[in-house]
Amino acid sequence: MTDTHRPTDAERLRALTRKLLTDHPPATTDRTDFLRARFDAGLAWVHYPVGLGGLAAPRALQAVVDTELAAAGAPDNDPRRIGIGLGMAAPTLLAYGSDEVKRRFLRPLWVGEEVWCQLFSEPGAGSDLAALGTRAVRARGGTSRSSEAESGGGWVVDGQKVWTSSAHVARWAILIARTDPDVPKHRGITYFVCDMTDPGVEVRPLRQITGEAEFNEVFLTGVRIPDAHRLGEVGDGWRVAQTTLMNERVSIGGARIPREGGMIGKAAATWRERPELRTHDLHRRLLDLWVDAEVARLTGERLRQQLVAGQPGPEGSAMKLGFARLNQAISGLEVELLGEEGLLYGEWEMRRPDLVDFTGRDAGYRYLRSKGNSIEGGTTEVLLNIVAERVLGLPSEPRNDKDVAWKDLSR
C-alpha cells in the first residue's frame, strides 16, 4: 500500500532467493532444473505476475535476486542467446497473450529451453516495416462452418522474412503478417506466434559482409497457425508490434561500462603496445575518438542514473545512434593503425555464430560487422527522424501512404 513496504519486499525476495539456493544447491543441481525452480519460485523476473515467473514486485528489486544468485554461483539463463525471447517476445506475450498462451510459453522461454526469433522484417519492408507483404488468410478448415469452428478458425501464412537472427535454432517466432490488404498499411496487420517446426517454414542462412551467416532468410509457404496463437485483435498487429519494438530499444544502455570498456579499448591497447605503428594523423584521430567514446560512456552513465532516479529521459535514443557512429569510426581507424596486418582477415569460411561478439575477432571483422550497427534495429536515418519528431517536436515528413489501401501502394 505504501512505500514503507518496499524494504520488506527486498527482505522477502532475499529470503526467497536463499530458500531457492538451499532447496536447489547450484553445485549439485542440473542447470535446467535450477532455472525451472527459479522460475517457479517467482524469481525469474520479479515484476512479472505470480505464476508466470514473477511475484508482481517492483522491477528494481530484480537486482536483489540477481546479486544473491550471482554471489552463490547460480547458473544464469544465458540472456544473450535467448535475448529475442526475453526482450521482445515475453513482454508482448505478457501484454496480449491469453492465460493459456502465457502459461504455455513463458517458462520454457525464460529457462532457454525454447529459443525465439522475430519474423518482422521483409526484403521489401525494412525501415518501412508496416509495408510488409507476408499474407495471413483464414484457413478453410473443412467444408462446413462447424469444422472451421473446431479448427479454431486458424490461419495460413505465405511470404518471406529476412534478417532473422536465431531462426535456425528457434522453436517459436513472433510474426506480423498482412490480414487485410484493402485498408491502409498500418491497419491491416495481425500479430501471431508462429511454430518454426511447421513444415511450411524454410530457414536459409543469409551470408553477410563478414562471411558469417549470423542471420537467416525465412520462407513461409502455407504455414498453419491456430487462432489461439494470435496476439491482439485481427488488424491490430501494428499496435501489438509497438510493444515489441519499444522493448527492443529499452534493452540498450542498462549496464555500467568502465573507461575504455568498448571498442576504443582495443585501439588504445594496440596504440600503447605498438609504437612503430604511430603516426601524427592517427594520433589526432585516436584522441578524437577516445574523447567521443568517453563522452558516450558518460552519456550512458547519465541515462542509467536517470532511470535509477525514476526520471527516464530521451537520452536513450542517443545511445544507439552514438554507438553506431563510434564503433564504425573506431574500427575503421583500427584497420588503418594496423597497417599491413589490417590488410589481412581472420577467416572467410562461413560460420553460424550462436552469439555475436561485437568486439571479438580481428579488426577487419569489427570494421565490417560495425557497418550493421547503423542499420539493424532501425537505420540511423529513421532514428534521426524519430529524434527530430518525437524529441525535438519538428513537423513530420509529408506522407503519401496515409489513406491509401496497402494493395494500391506502389512497390
Add this chain to the structure above:
Amino acid sequence: MSDLLYSETEDDLRAAVRALLADRAGHQAVLARIETDSPYVPGLWKALAGDMGAAGLLVPEKLGGQGASHREAAVVLEELGRAVTPAPYLTSAVVATETLLALAGESVPAAELLAELASGRTVAVLAVPLPASPYAEPSTAPSVTGVADAGAADLLLVSRADGLYAVPAAEATVEPQTPLDLTRPLAKVTTEAGSGTRLAGPDEAAAAIRSGLLAGAGLLASEQLGLAEWCLEETVRHTRERHQFNRPVGSFQALKHRMAQLWLDVVGARAAARAAADALATGSPDAPLTVAVAQAYCSKVAVRAAEECVQLHGGIGMTWEHPAHLALKRAKSDQLALGSAGRHQDAIAALVDLPAPTAEVIGAR
C-alpha cells in the same frame, strides 16, 4: 561514479538565474549595449553576484561565501551561456576565486580578498590572456594582452617572477582591445613592478594559477553547454515556424537530421560538462582528465551549434539584430579560451598514456 544529474537545489538556482537574466539581460538588452564602452548591463552583477549570492558559490562559508560547489556554479554558467550574458562570472567568480582559494590556507591577504569576491563587491580577474591553458606556465611580462573582463575588474591578479600580486585596477593601465566576442571584452593590462600586494611565492602561485585555470576550463564546458542548448532550441523553434516551399522548413529531412544530430551532441556535452563539474566539486583525482574531456568535447559542440544556428536561420541568421551572432562569437571565442581543444587533447594523451609518435626523419639525406 560521479553524480551526473541535477539536484533540486540546482534546478531552483537555475530557475532563479534564468528569471533574472530574462528580466534584466535578455538578448535585446545585450544587443543594445555591446557597442557601448561597457557591455555589462548595469545592476545585473549586483543582483546576480551579490543579492543572489552566485559569486560566492565556490567559497566556503567560513571565508564569507555560500559554501556550495562547482556543480552549482556550473548551473549558473549554463544560464549565462544560454543568454550570452556579458558578466565577469567565469573570470572573477571562478578563475580568480579558485586561484585565491588555492592560496587561502597560507595567505591572509588571499583569504581576505575571497570574502570581497564572494560578496560580489569586488571583481577580480587573473591577468592572463583568455587562451591561457592550465598546462603552460603563465607569462611574467609586465604587459599582458587579451585579458578577459579586465575593464570590469577592481583588482588584477598579476603573475610576476617572484610570485602572485593583487594589484588594484586604479594602479594599472587597462587598454581595451576590440574583441571578436563583444560580450566578453578583452584588454591589455600593464602593471608597474612592485605595485600591489604580494599573495604568494612563485611555486605556490604557479600551482594556484593552474588550479584556477583548470576549474575555469572545466566550468567553461557548462557555459558552452548552455549556449549550445539555446542555439538548438532556437533553431528548432525557428524552423517549425518558418515556411518555405509551402512547408515548415523544419519538416525537411535534410534539416531535421542536422538538428537531431546536434541534439545528440548536446546530450553528450551535458554528460561531459556535468562530469567535469562533479569531479571538481568532489576534488576527484580524475578531475584533470574529466575537465580535459569536457573541454575537448564541449568547445566543438558549442561552435557547431552556433554555426548550425546561423545557417539554419537562413538570411536572418546573418543580421545584427538577431542574437545568433552573439552565440556564434561567444562560442568561437570560447573555443580558444582556457586551452584549445587540441591542448586539452594533448593533456588527455599524457594522462591516459596514448603518446604521440616519436620523431621520425622523413626524407633524410
